[in-house]
Amino acid sequence: MNPQDGVLWSRNFSLSCLANFFYFGSFYLLLPILxxxxxxxGGTAAQVGLVTGLYxxxxxxxxxYFGQLADRSGRKKIMLTGAGCFTLLFMLYGLVEAIYPLYILRVVHGxxxxxxxxxxxAYIADLAPSARRGEAMGVYGTANVLAMALFPAWGTAVISRTGDFNYLFGLSAAVAGLAFLCILPVRELAAAPAGSRPGAGFLTVGKRREVLLPALALFGGATTYGAIIAFLPLFAPQRGITDIGIFFTAFAASTVVSRIFTGKLSDRIGRQPVILPCMALIVLAVCILAQLSSREMLIITALLYGFGFGAFMPTLNALVVDYTPPRDRGAALGFFTAFMDLGITAGSVILGFVGELFGYTAMFYSSAVVAIASIAVFIAGMRKAGVVNHE
Known part of the structure; x- marks a missing residue:
């Protein structure tokens, strides 16, 4: 038995994965019925987008900022604060009676x-054995994907059967509460050895090539994700395909497989030999999607995209951790993961104007161009920095 197996599959790691599953479960329960x-x-279609965008x-x-705070105050304390507030805020949705208070609630929830x-x-990055960091990131991220595969359908079914939004808000709070309870027993990990100098600020950390370049690559991939999530439900019916759910089922299944196996592969052969082919799969899938003509084509796209995106983000995440000292990991990962949200926003909002003016086919091709440009910058920048590979 590998001596690191016990470290990777420790109680702390298992509970963290379970917390991640329940946390995103509560998020995905609400997402499809918003x-x-x-x-x-009484909100309009534009206000639906704003409710999502403000969050x-x-x-x-x-x-x-919270990543930097976790470096200074401890990971567990900030995790509990975030999960606790996230749980309680679900209970306030039922008290909202107008769209503008909902804006405020969505900002606080964000x-x-x-x-x-x-x-x-940052907690998972500290916990993972260095030789199995990619595998750990992949397994941890799989909990999110499993939640995405299961909970949206549950939330939709609840509203279809009962029509009771307050019941769903309470259910979301209960699931989020399970995430909070999973965090309570985990052991706090020191972000930096006692007596070491304080970590750098997140802006300072974000300027480092080993953080900024993976963040830009993540932005490119997330832009395609934002475009697909926002506009596939509108684009597919135009092509005569109404069963959109099959895309997300195939995407989730492919992502789970990808995260389990490619994380371990990146530990063995290095991060970039995994990142680059996965980015190529993302671009290929989006280009195929732009020419969508059948249900079978949609499934193939989902499988390719899920495998590429499933490995892409956690491997980039592991790359950031590889070159970031423990005292700066919270700030570095806070900066890095923010580019996921920026990319989703760009794909769903900015490229939405492209779709409106030139059609969805042009919009999907445009998202592929953004992804290609981001990975080109990533390759050139990492080589210039002398970071050709990591083993």
Missing amino acids: PQYVDTL TMAAVVVRP LAHAAFLAAAA
Whole structure:
């Protein structure tokens, strides 16, 4: 038995993965019914986008700060604060009677989201054995994907059967509460050895090539993700395909497989030999999607995209950790993961204008161009920095 197996599959790691599953489960319970809820409040289609965008942008702005705070105050404390607030805020949705108070609630909820994610990413990075970091990141991320595969359908079914939004808000709070309870027994890990100098600020850390370049690559991949999530439900029916759910099922299954196997592969052969082919798969899948003509084509796209994106983010994440000292990991990962939200926002909002003016085919091709440009910058920048590979 590998002596690191016990470290990777420790109680702390297992509970963290379970917390991640329940945390994102509560998030995905609410996500698919938000447009319906906004509609009941008299909101417009534009306000549906704003409700989503405010949440994301709030998380983007403060996530690096919470990462830095986790470096100074401890990972577990910030994880508990984020998960606790995230749980309680679900109970306030039922009290909202107009669209503008919902804006405020979504901003505050985004702040709690940022706190949990930034601290949890740093906690897993500290916990993972260095020789199995890619595998650990992949397994941890799989919990999120499993939640995405299961909970949206549950949330939709609840509303279809009961029509009771308050019941769903309570259910989301209960699931988020399970995430909080999973965190309680985990052991706090010191972000830096006692007596060491304080970590650098997140802006200082973000200027380092080994953090900034992976963040830009993540932005490119996340832009394609934002475009798909926001506009596939509108694009596919135009091509005569109404069963959109099959895409997300195939995407989730492929992502799980990818994260389990490619994380371990990146530990053996290095990060970039995994990152680059996965980015190529992302670009290929988006280009195929732009020419969508059948259900079978949609499934193939989902499998290719899920495998590429499933390995892409955790391997980039592991690359950032490889070159970041423990005292700066919270700040570095807070900065890095914020680019996921920025990319999703760019794909769903900015490229939305491209789709409106030139059509969805042009929009998907444009997202592929953004992804190609980001990976070109990543390759050139890493070579210039002398970071050709990591083993």
